[in-house]
Amino acid sequence: MGGTVRLLLGGDVMTGRGIDQLLARPVRPRLTERHVVDARDYVALAERRSGPIPRPVPPEYPWGDVLELIAEVPTAVRLMNLETSVTHSEERERHKTVLYRMSPDNLAVLEVAGVDVWGLANNHVLDHGRTGLLDTVDALGSAGLTTAGAGATEAAAWAPAAVAVQGGAHRVVTLCIAHPSSGVPRHWRARPSRPGVALVEGLGRSAADRVTDRLAATSGAGDVRVVSIHWGTNWGHDVPEEQRTFARRLLAGGVHVVVGHSSHHPRPVEVVDGGLVLYGCGDLVNDYEGIRGYEQFRGELRVVYLAALDATTGHLLDLEIVPFRSRRLRLERADVNDTRWLAGTLAAACRAHGTRVEPAGDRLRVPGE
Template sequence: MADDTLTLFLAGDVMTGRGVDAVLPHPGPPDLREDLVHDARDYVRLAERVGGPVPRPVPPQWPWGAALPLLDDLRPDVRIVNLETAVTGRGAHEPGKGIHYRMHPDNVACLTAARLDVCALANNHVLDFGPTGLTDTLDTLSGAGIAYAGAGRDADEARRPAAVPLPGGRRLLVFSLASPSSGVPPHWAATADRPGVAYLPEPSAAAADAIVDRIAGWAGRGDRVLLSVHWGSNWGYDVPPEHVAFAHRLLDAGVDVVHGHSSHHPRPVEVYRDRLVLYGCGDLVDDYEGISGHDAYRPELRLLWLPTLDAATGELRALRAAPLRTRRMRLERAGVAEARWLADRLGRLGERFEVDADGLLTRVASTVPG
């Protein structure tokens, strides 16, 4: 990494459970509690109907496909995703939930293949298999050398940031929060004597101020700060005004990046006072191929978000996004027309993007107000 810049790889939901786990070398129990689908392998069959045969087992790196050589070429300094699955072969299905995700711990090589630095865990699937499944998730990630934030054995651990060392003695601090608007039940909130997630009851000014106070207790001089938040609906482009106000209050107080996720497709991007807000990164890895009903959002298209920050100030220097698509349960490079569709859609929502000669989406800096 250059001493004066910090480039991040950010992604939304990485859902390596259910159908993805079913094709990996060490699949866990396939039984589901869904109304229509009762076996995780059925999601593989749905994908095969539209994309063609999926070999079984696939190598651990299979779901990432073209993302891995792209990341090798683009060379981000820190890699952060929202890991939206329990990593466990144990535990009982959380009662009252219709959809459960788990990846067997013996498939953790699927995560290490992407050389992830941090997994945000505050989301609506990390406790799908209860405290036992959560503890297995934390232990598996720790054993694989992947830091995590947003969930823990108690409230202190859940609220603790992941700290990634940077040159010059600085750090990138990654905090992770989960909101009920994304389907996180209130009883999943970690307490002094109960495992759970770092819970955000509402994105209010008071909540933002409390988070800023917590960050101040951790951040040292020169540290950069990213807040990862699981919020909002799965579908739709509207961003609630309280989400905008919450993000702005955090950035005004010194947070450098707001990394939002939960939506299954990219949502608006904002550059506010030279700092980045991704209101919804969209899914990256999942088993949704072959499921219809939301085709207008082009959910088969995915993005690797690559912001470059000023390492000293946290200001956004550049923003690129690498367009991909999913086929046969793995990521492929998107075509030029698909990349242009994404660039046009993001431009209609807010910040303007163009497609460069390498097929990457590049933000046009001249469109930033002020």
């Protein structure tokens, strides 16, 4: 029953808006944003910064060199957060102006990555209403893609996703949740008979207990337990104390890995008694290239995390952070200067958490036990 369980973790995958417009069969490009009314304008911004982008692109295009990394670790369980609705629905969330959707006819852009669990508990999955959410769940399910964190009922939204590893000797059991601090409207919370997301409205002890109790009821000995949570603000490296306390309560309650996302760039990493906490994975795929503002955080740099865990204890053995850069809305491996900048930035941000970040060739490394 021993051995190693490997996880490949990415942050927010935002294949709506400009990314959808690059693909062969996009939805209508009309937007309701204050300054941008056509999704193709985001493609134009990226072209203005980095050069022409061919259209249409194949589904592999936005992932770029990430697909090579995925191929390097074929046994890793892959978890990412899909921050868009997959629908043709024209229903719109009236309380928001920035809305994301991609065409179900472009679903191959998700299939090609071979992700084992797509988290849906986030602040864009209901941008096009409950119809859009149900369309999203149906589209991914019909394609054989596993989702967690949102669904037709509260029970469906809170159902963890289980992925067998090592010939079935172990499983990775993932519960996906969201918190209002990431911009999730409270009325999006799933009800017993109403579609929505798995929303925790606070980060206190009762919320942590609800999460750990749900995982305990659906997992057993030998399972690696993961909580994926959409929380926090978009920019900055400081981690609120309530997030640190919540993460520690989850670990104390039997969770092995806490995967946070919503921030547009990577945030600190922490290792607590062998448990891994990623406070913010940063965006992975999006159409932000060329948008001005917050340049000091280098939002064009993206990362993928490769975690090796002890299959028996779930404790972290090793964590690699692999840097990429968005250019022409395609992910390519970061060069030595970008990697060096990211190493220095994350090392400084992680120092307050007692975490050591070391350069390791073309990637970064956080040692485990």
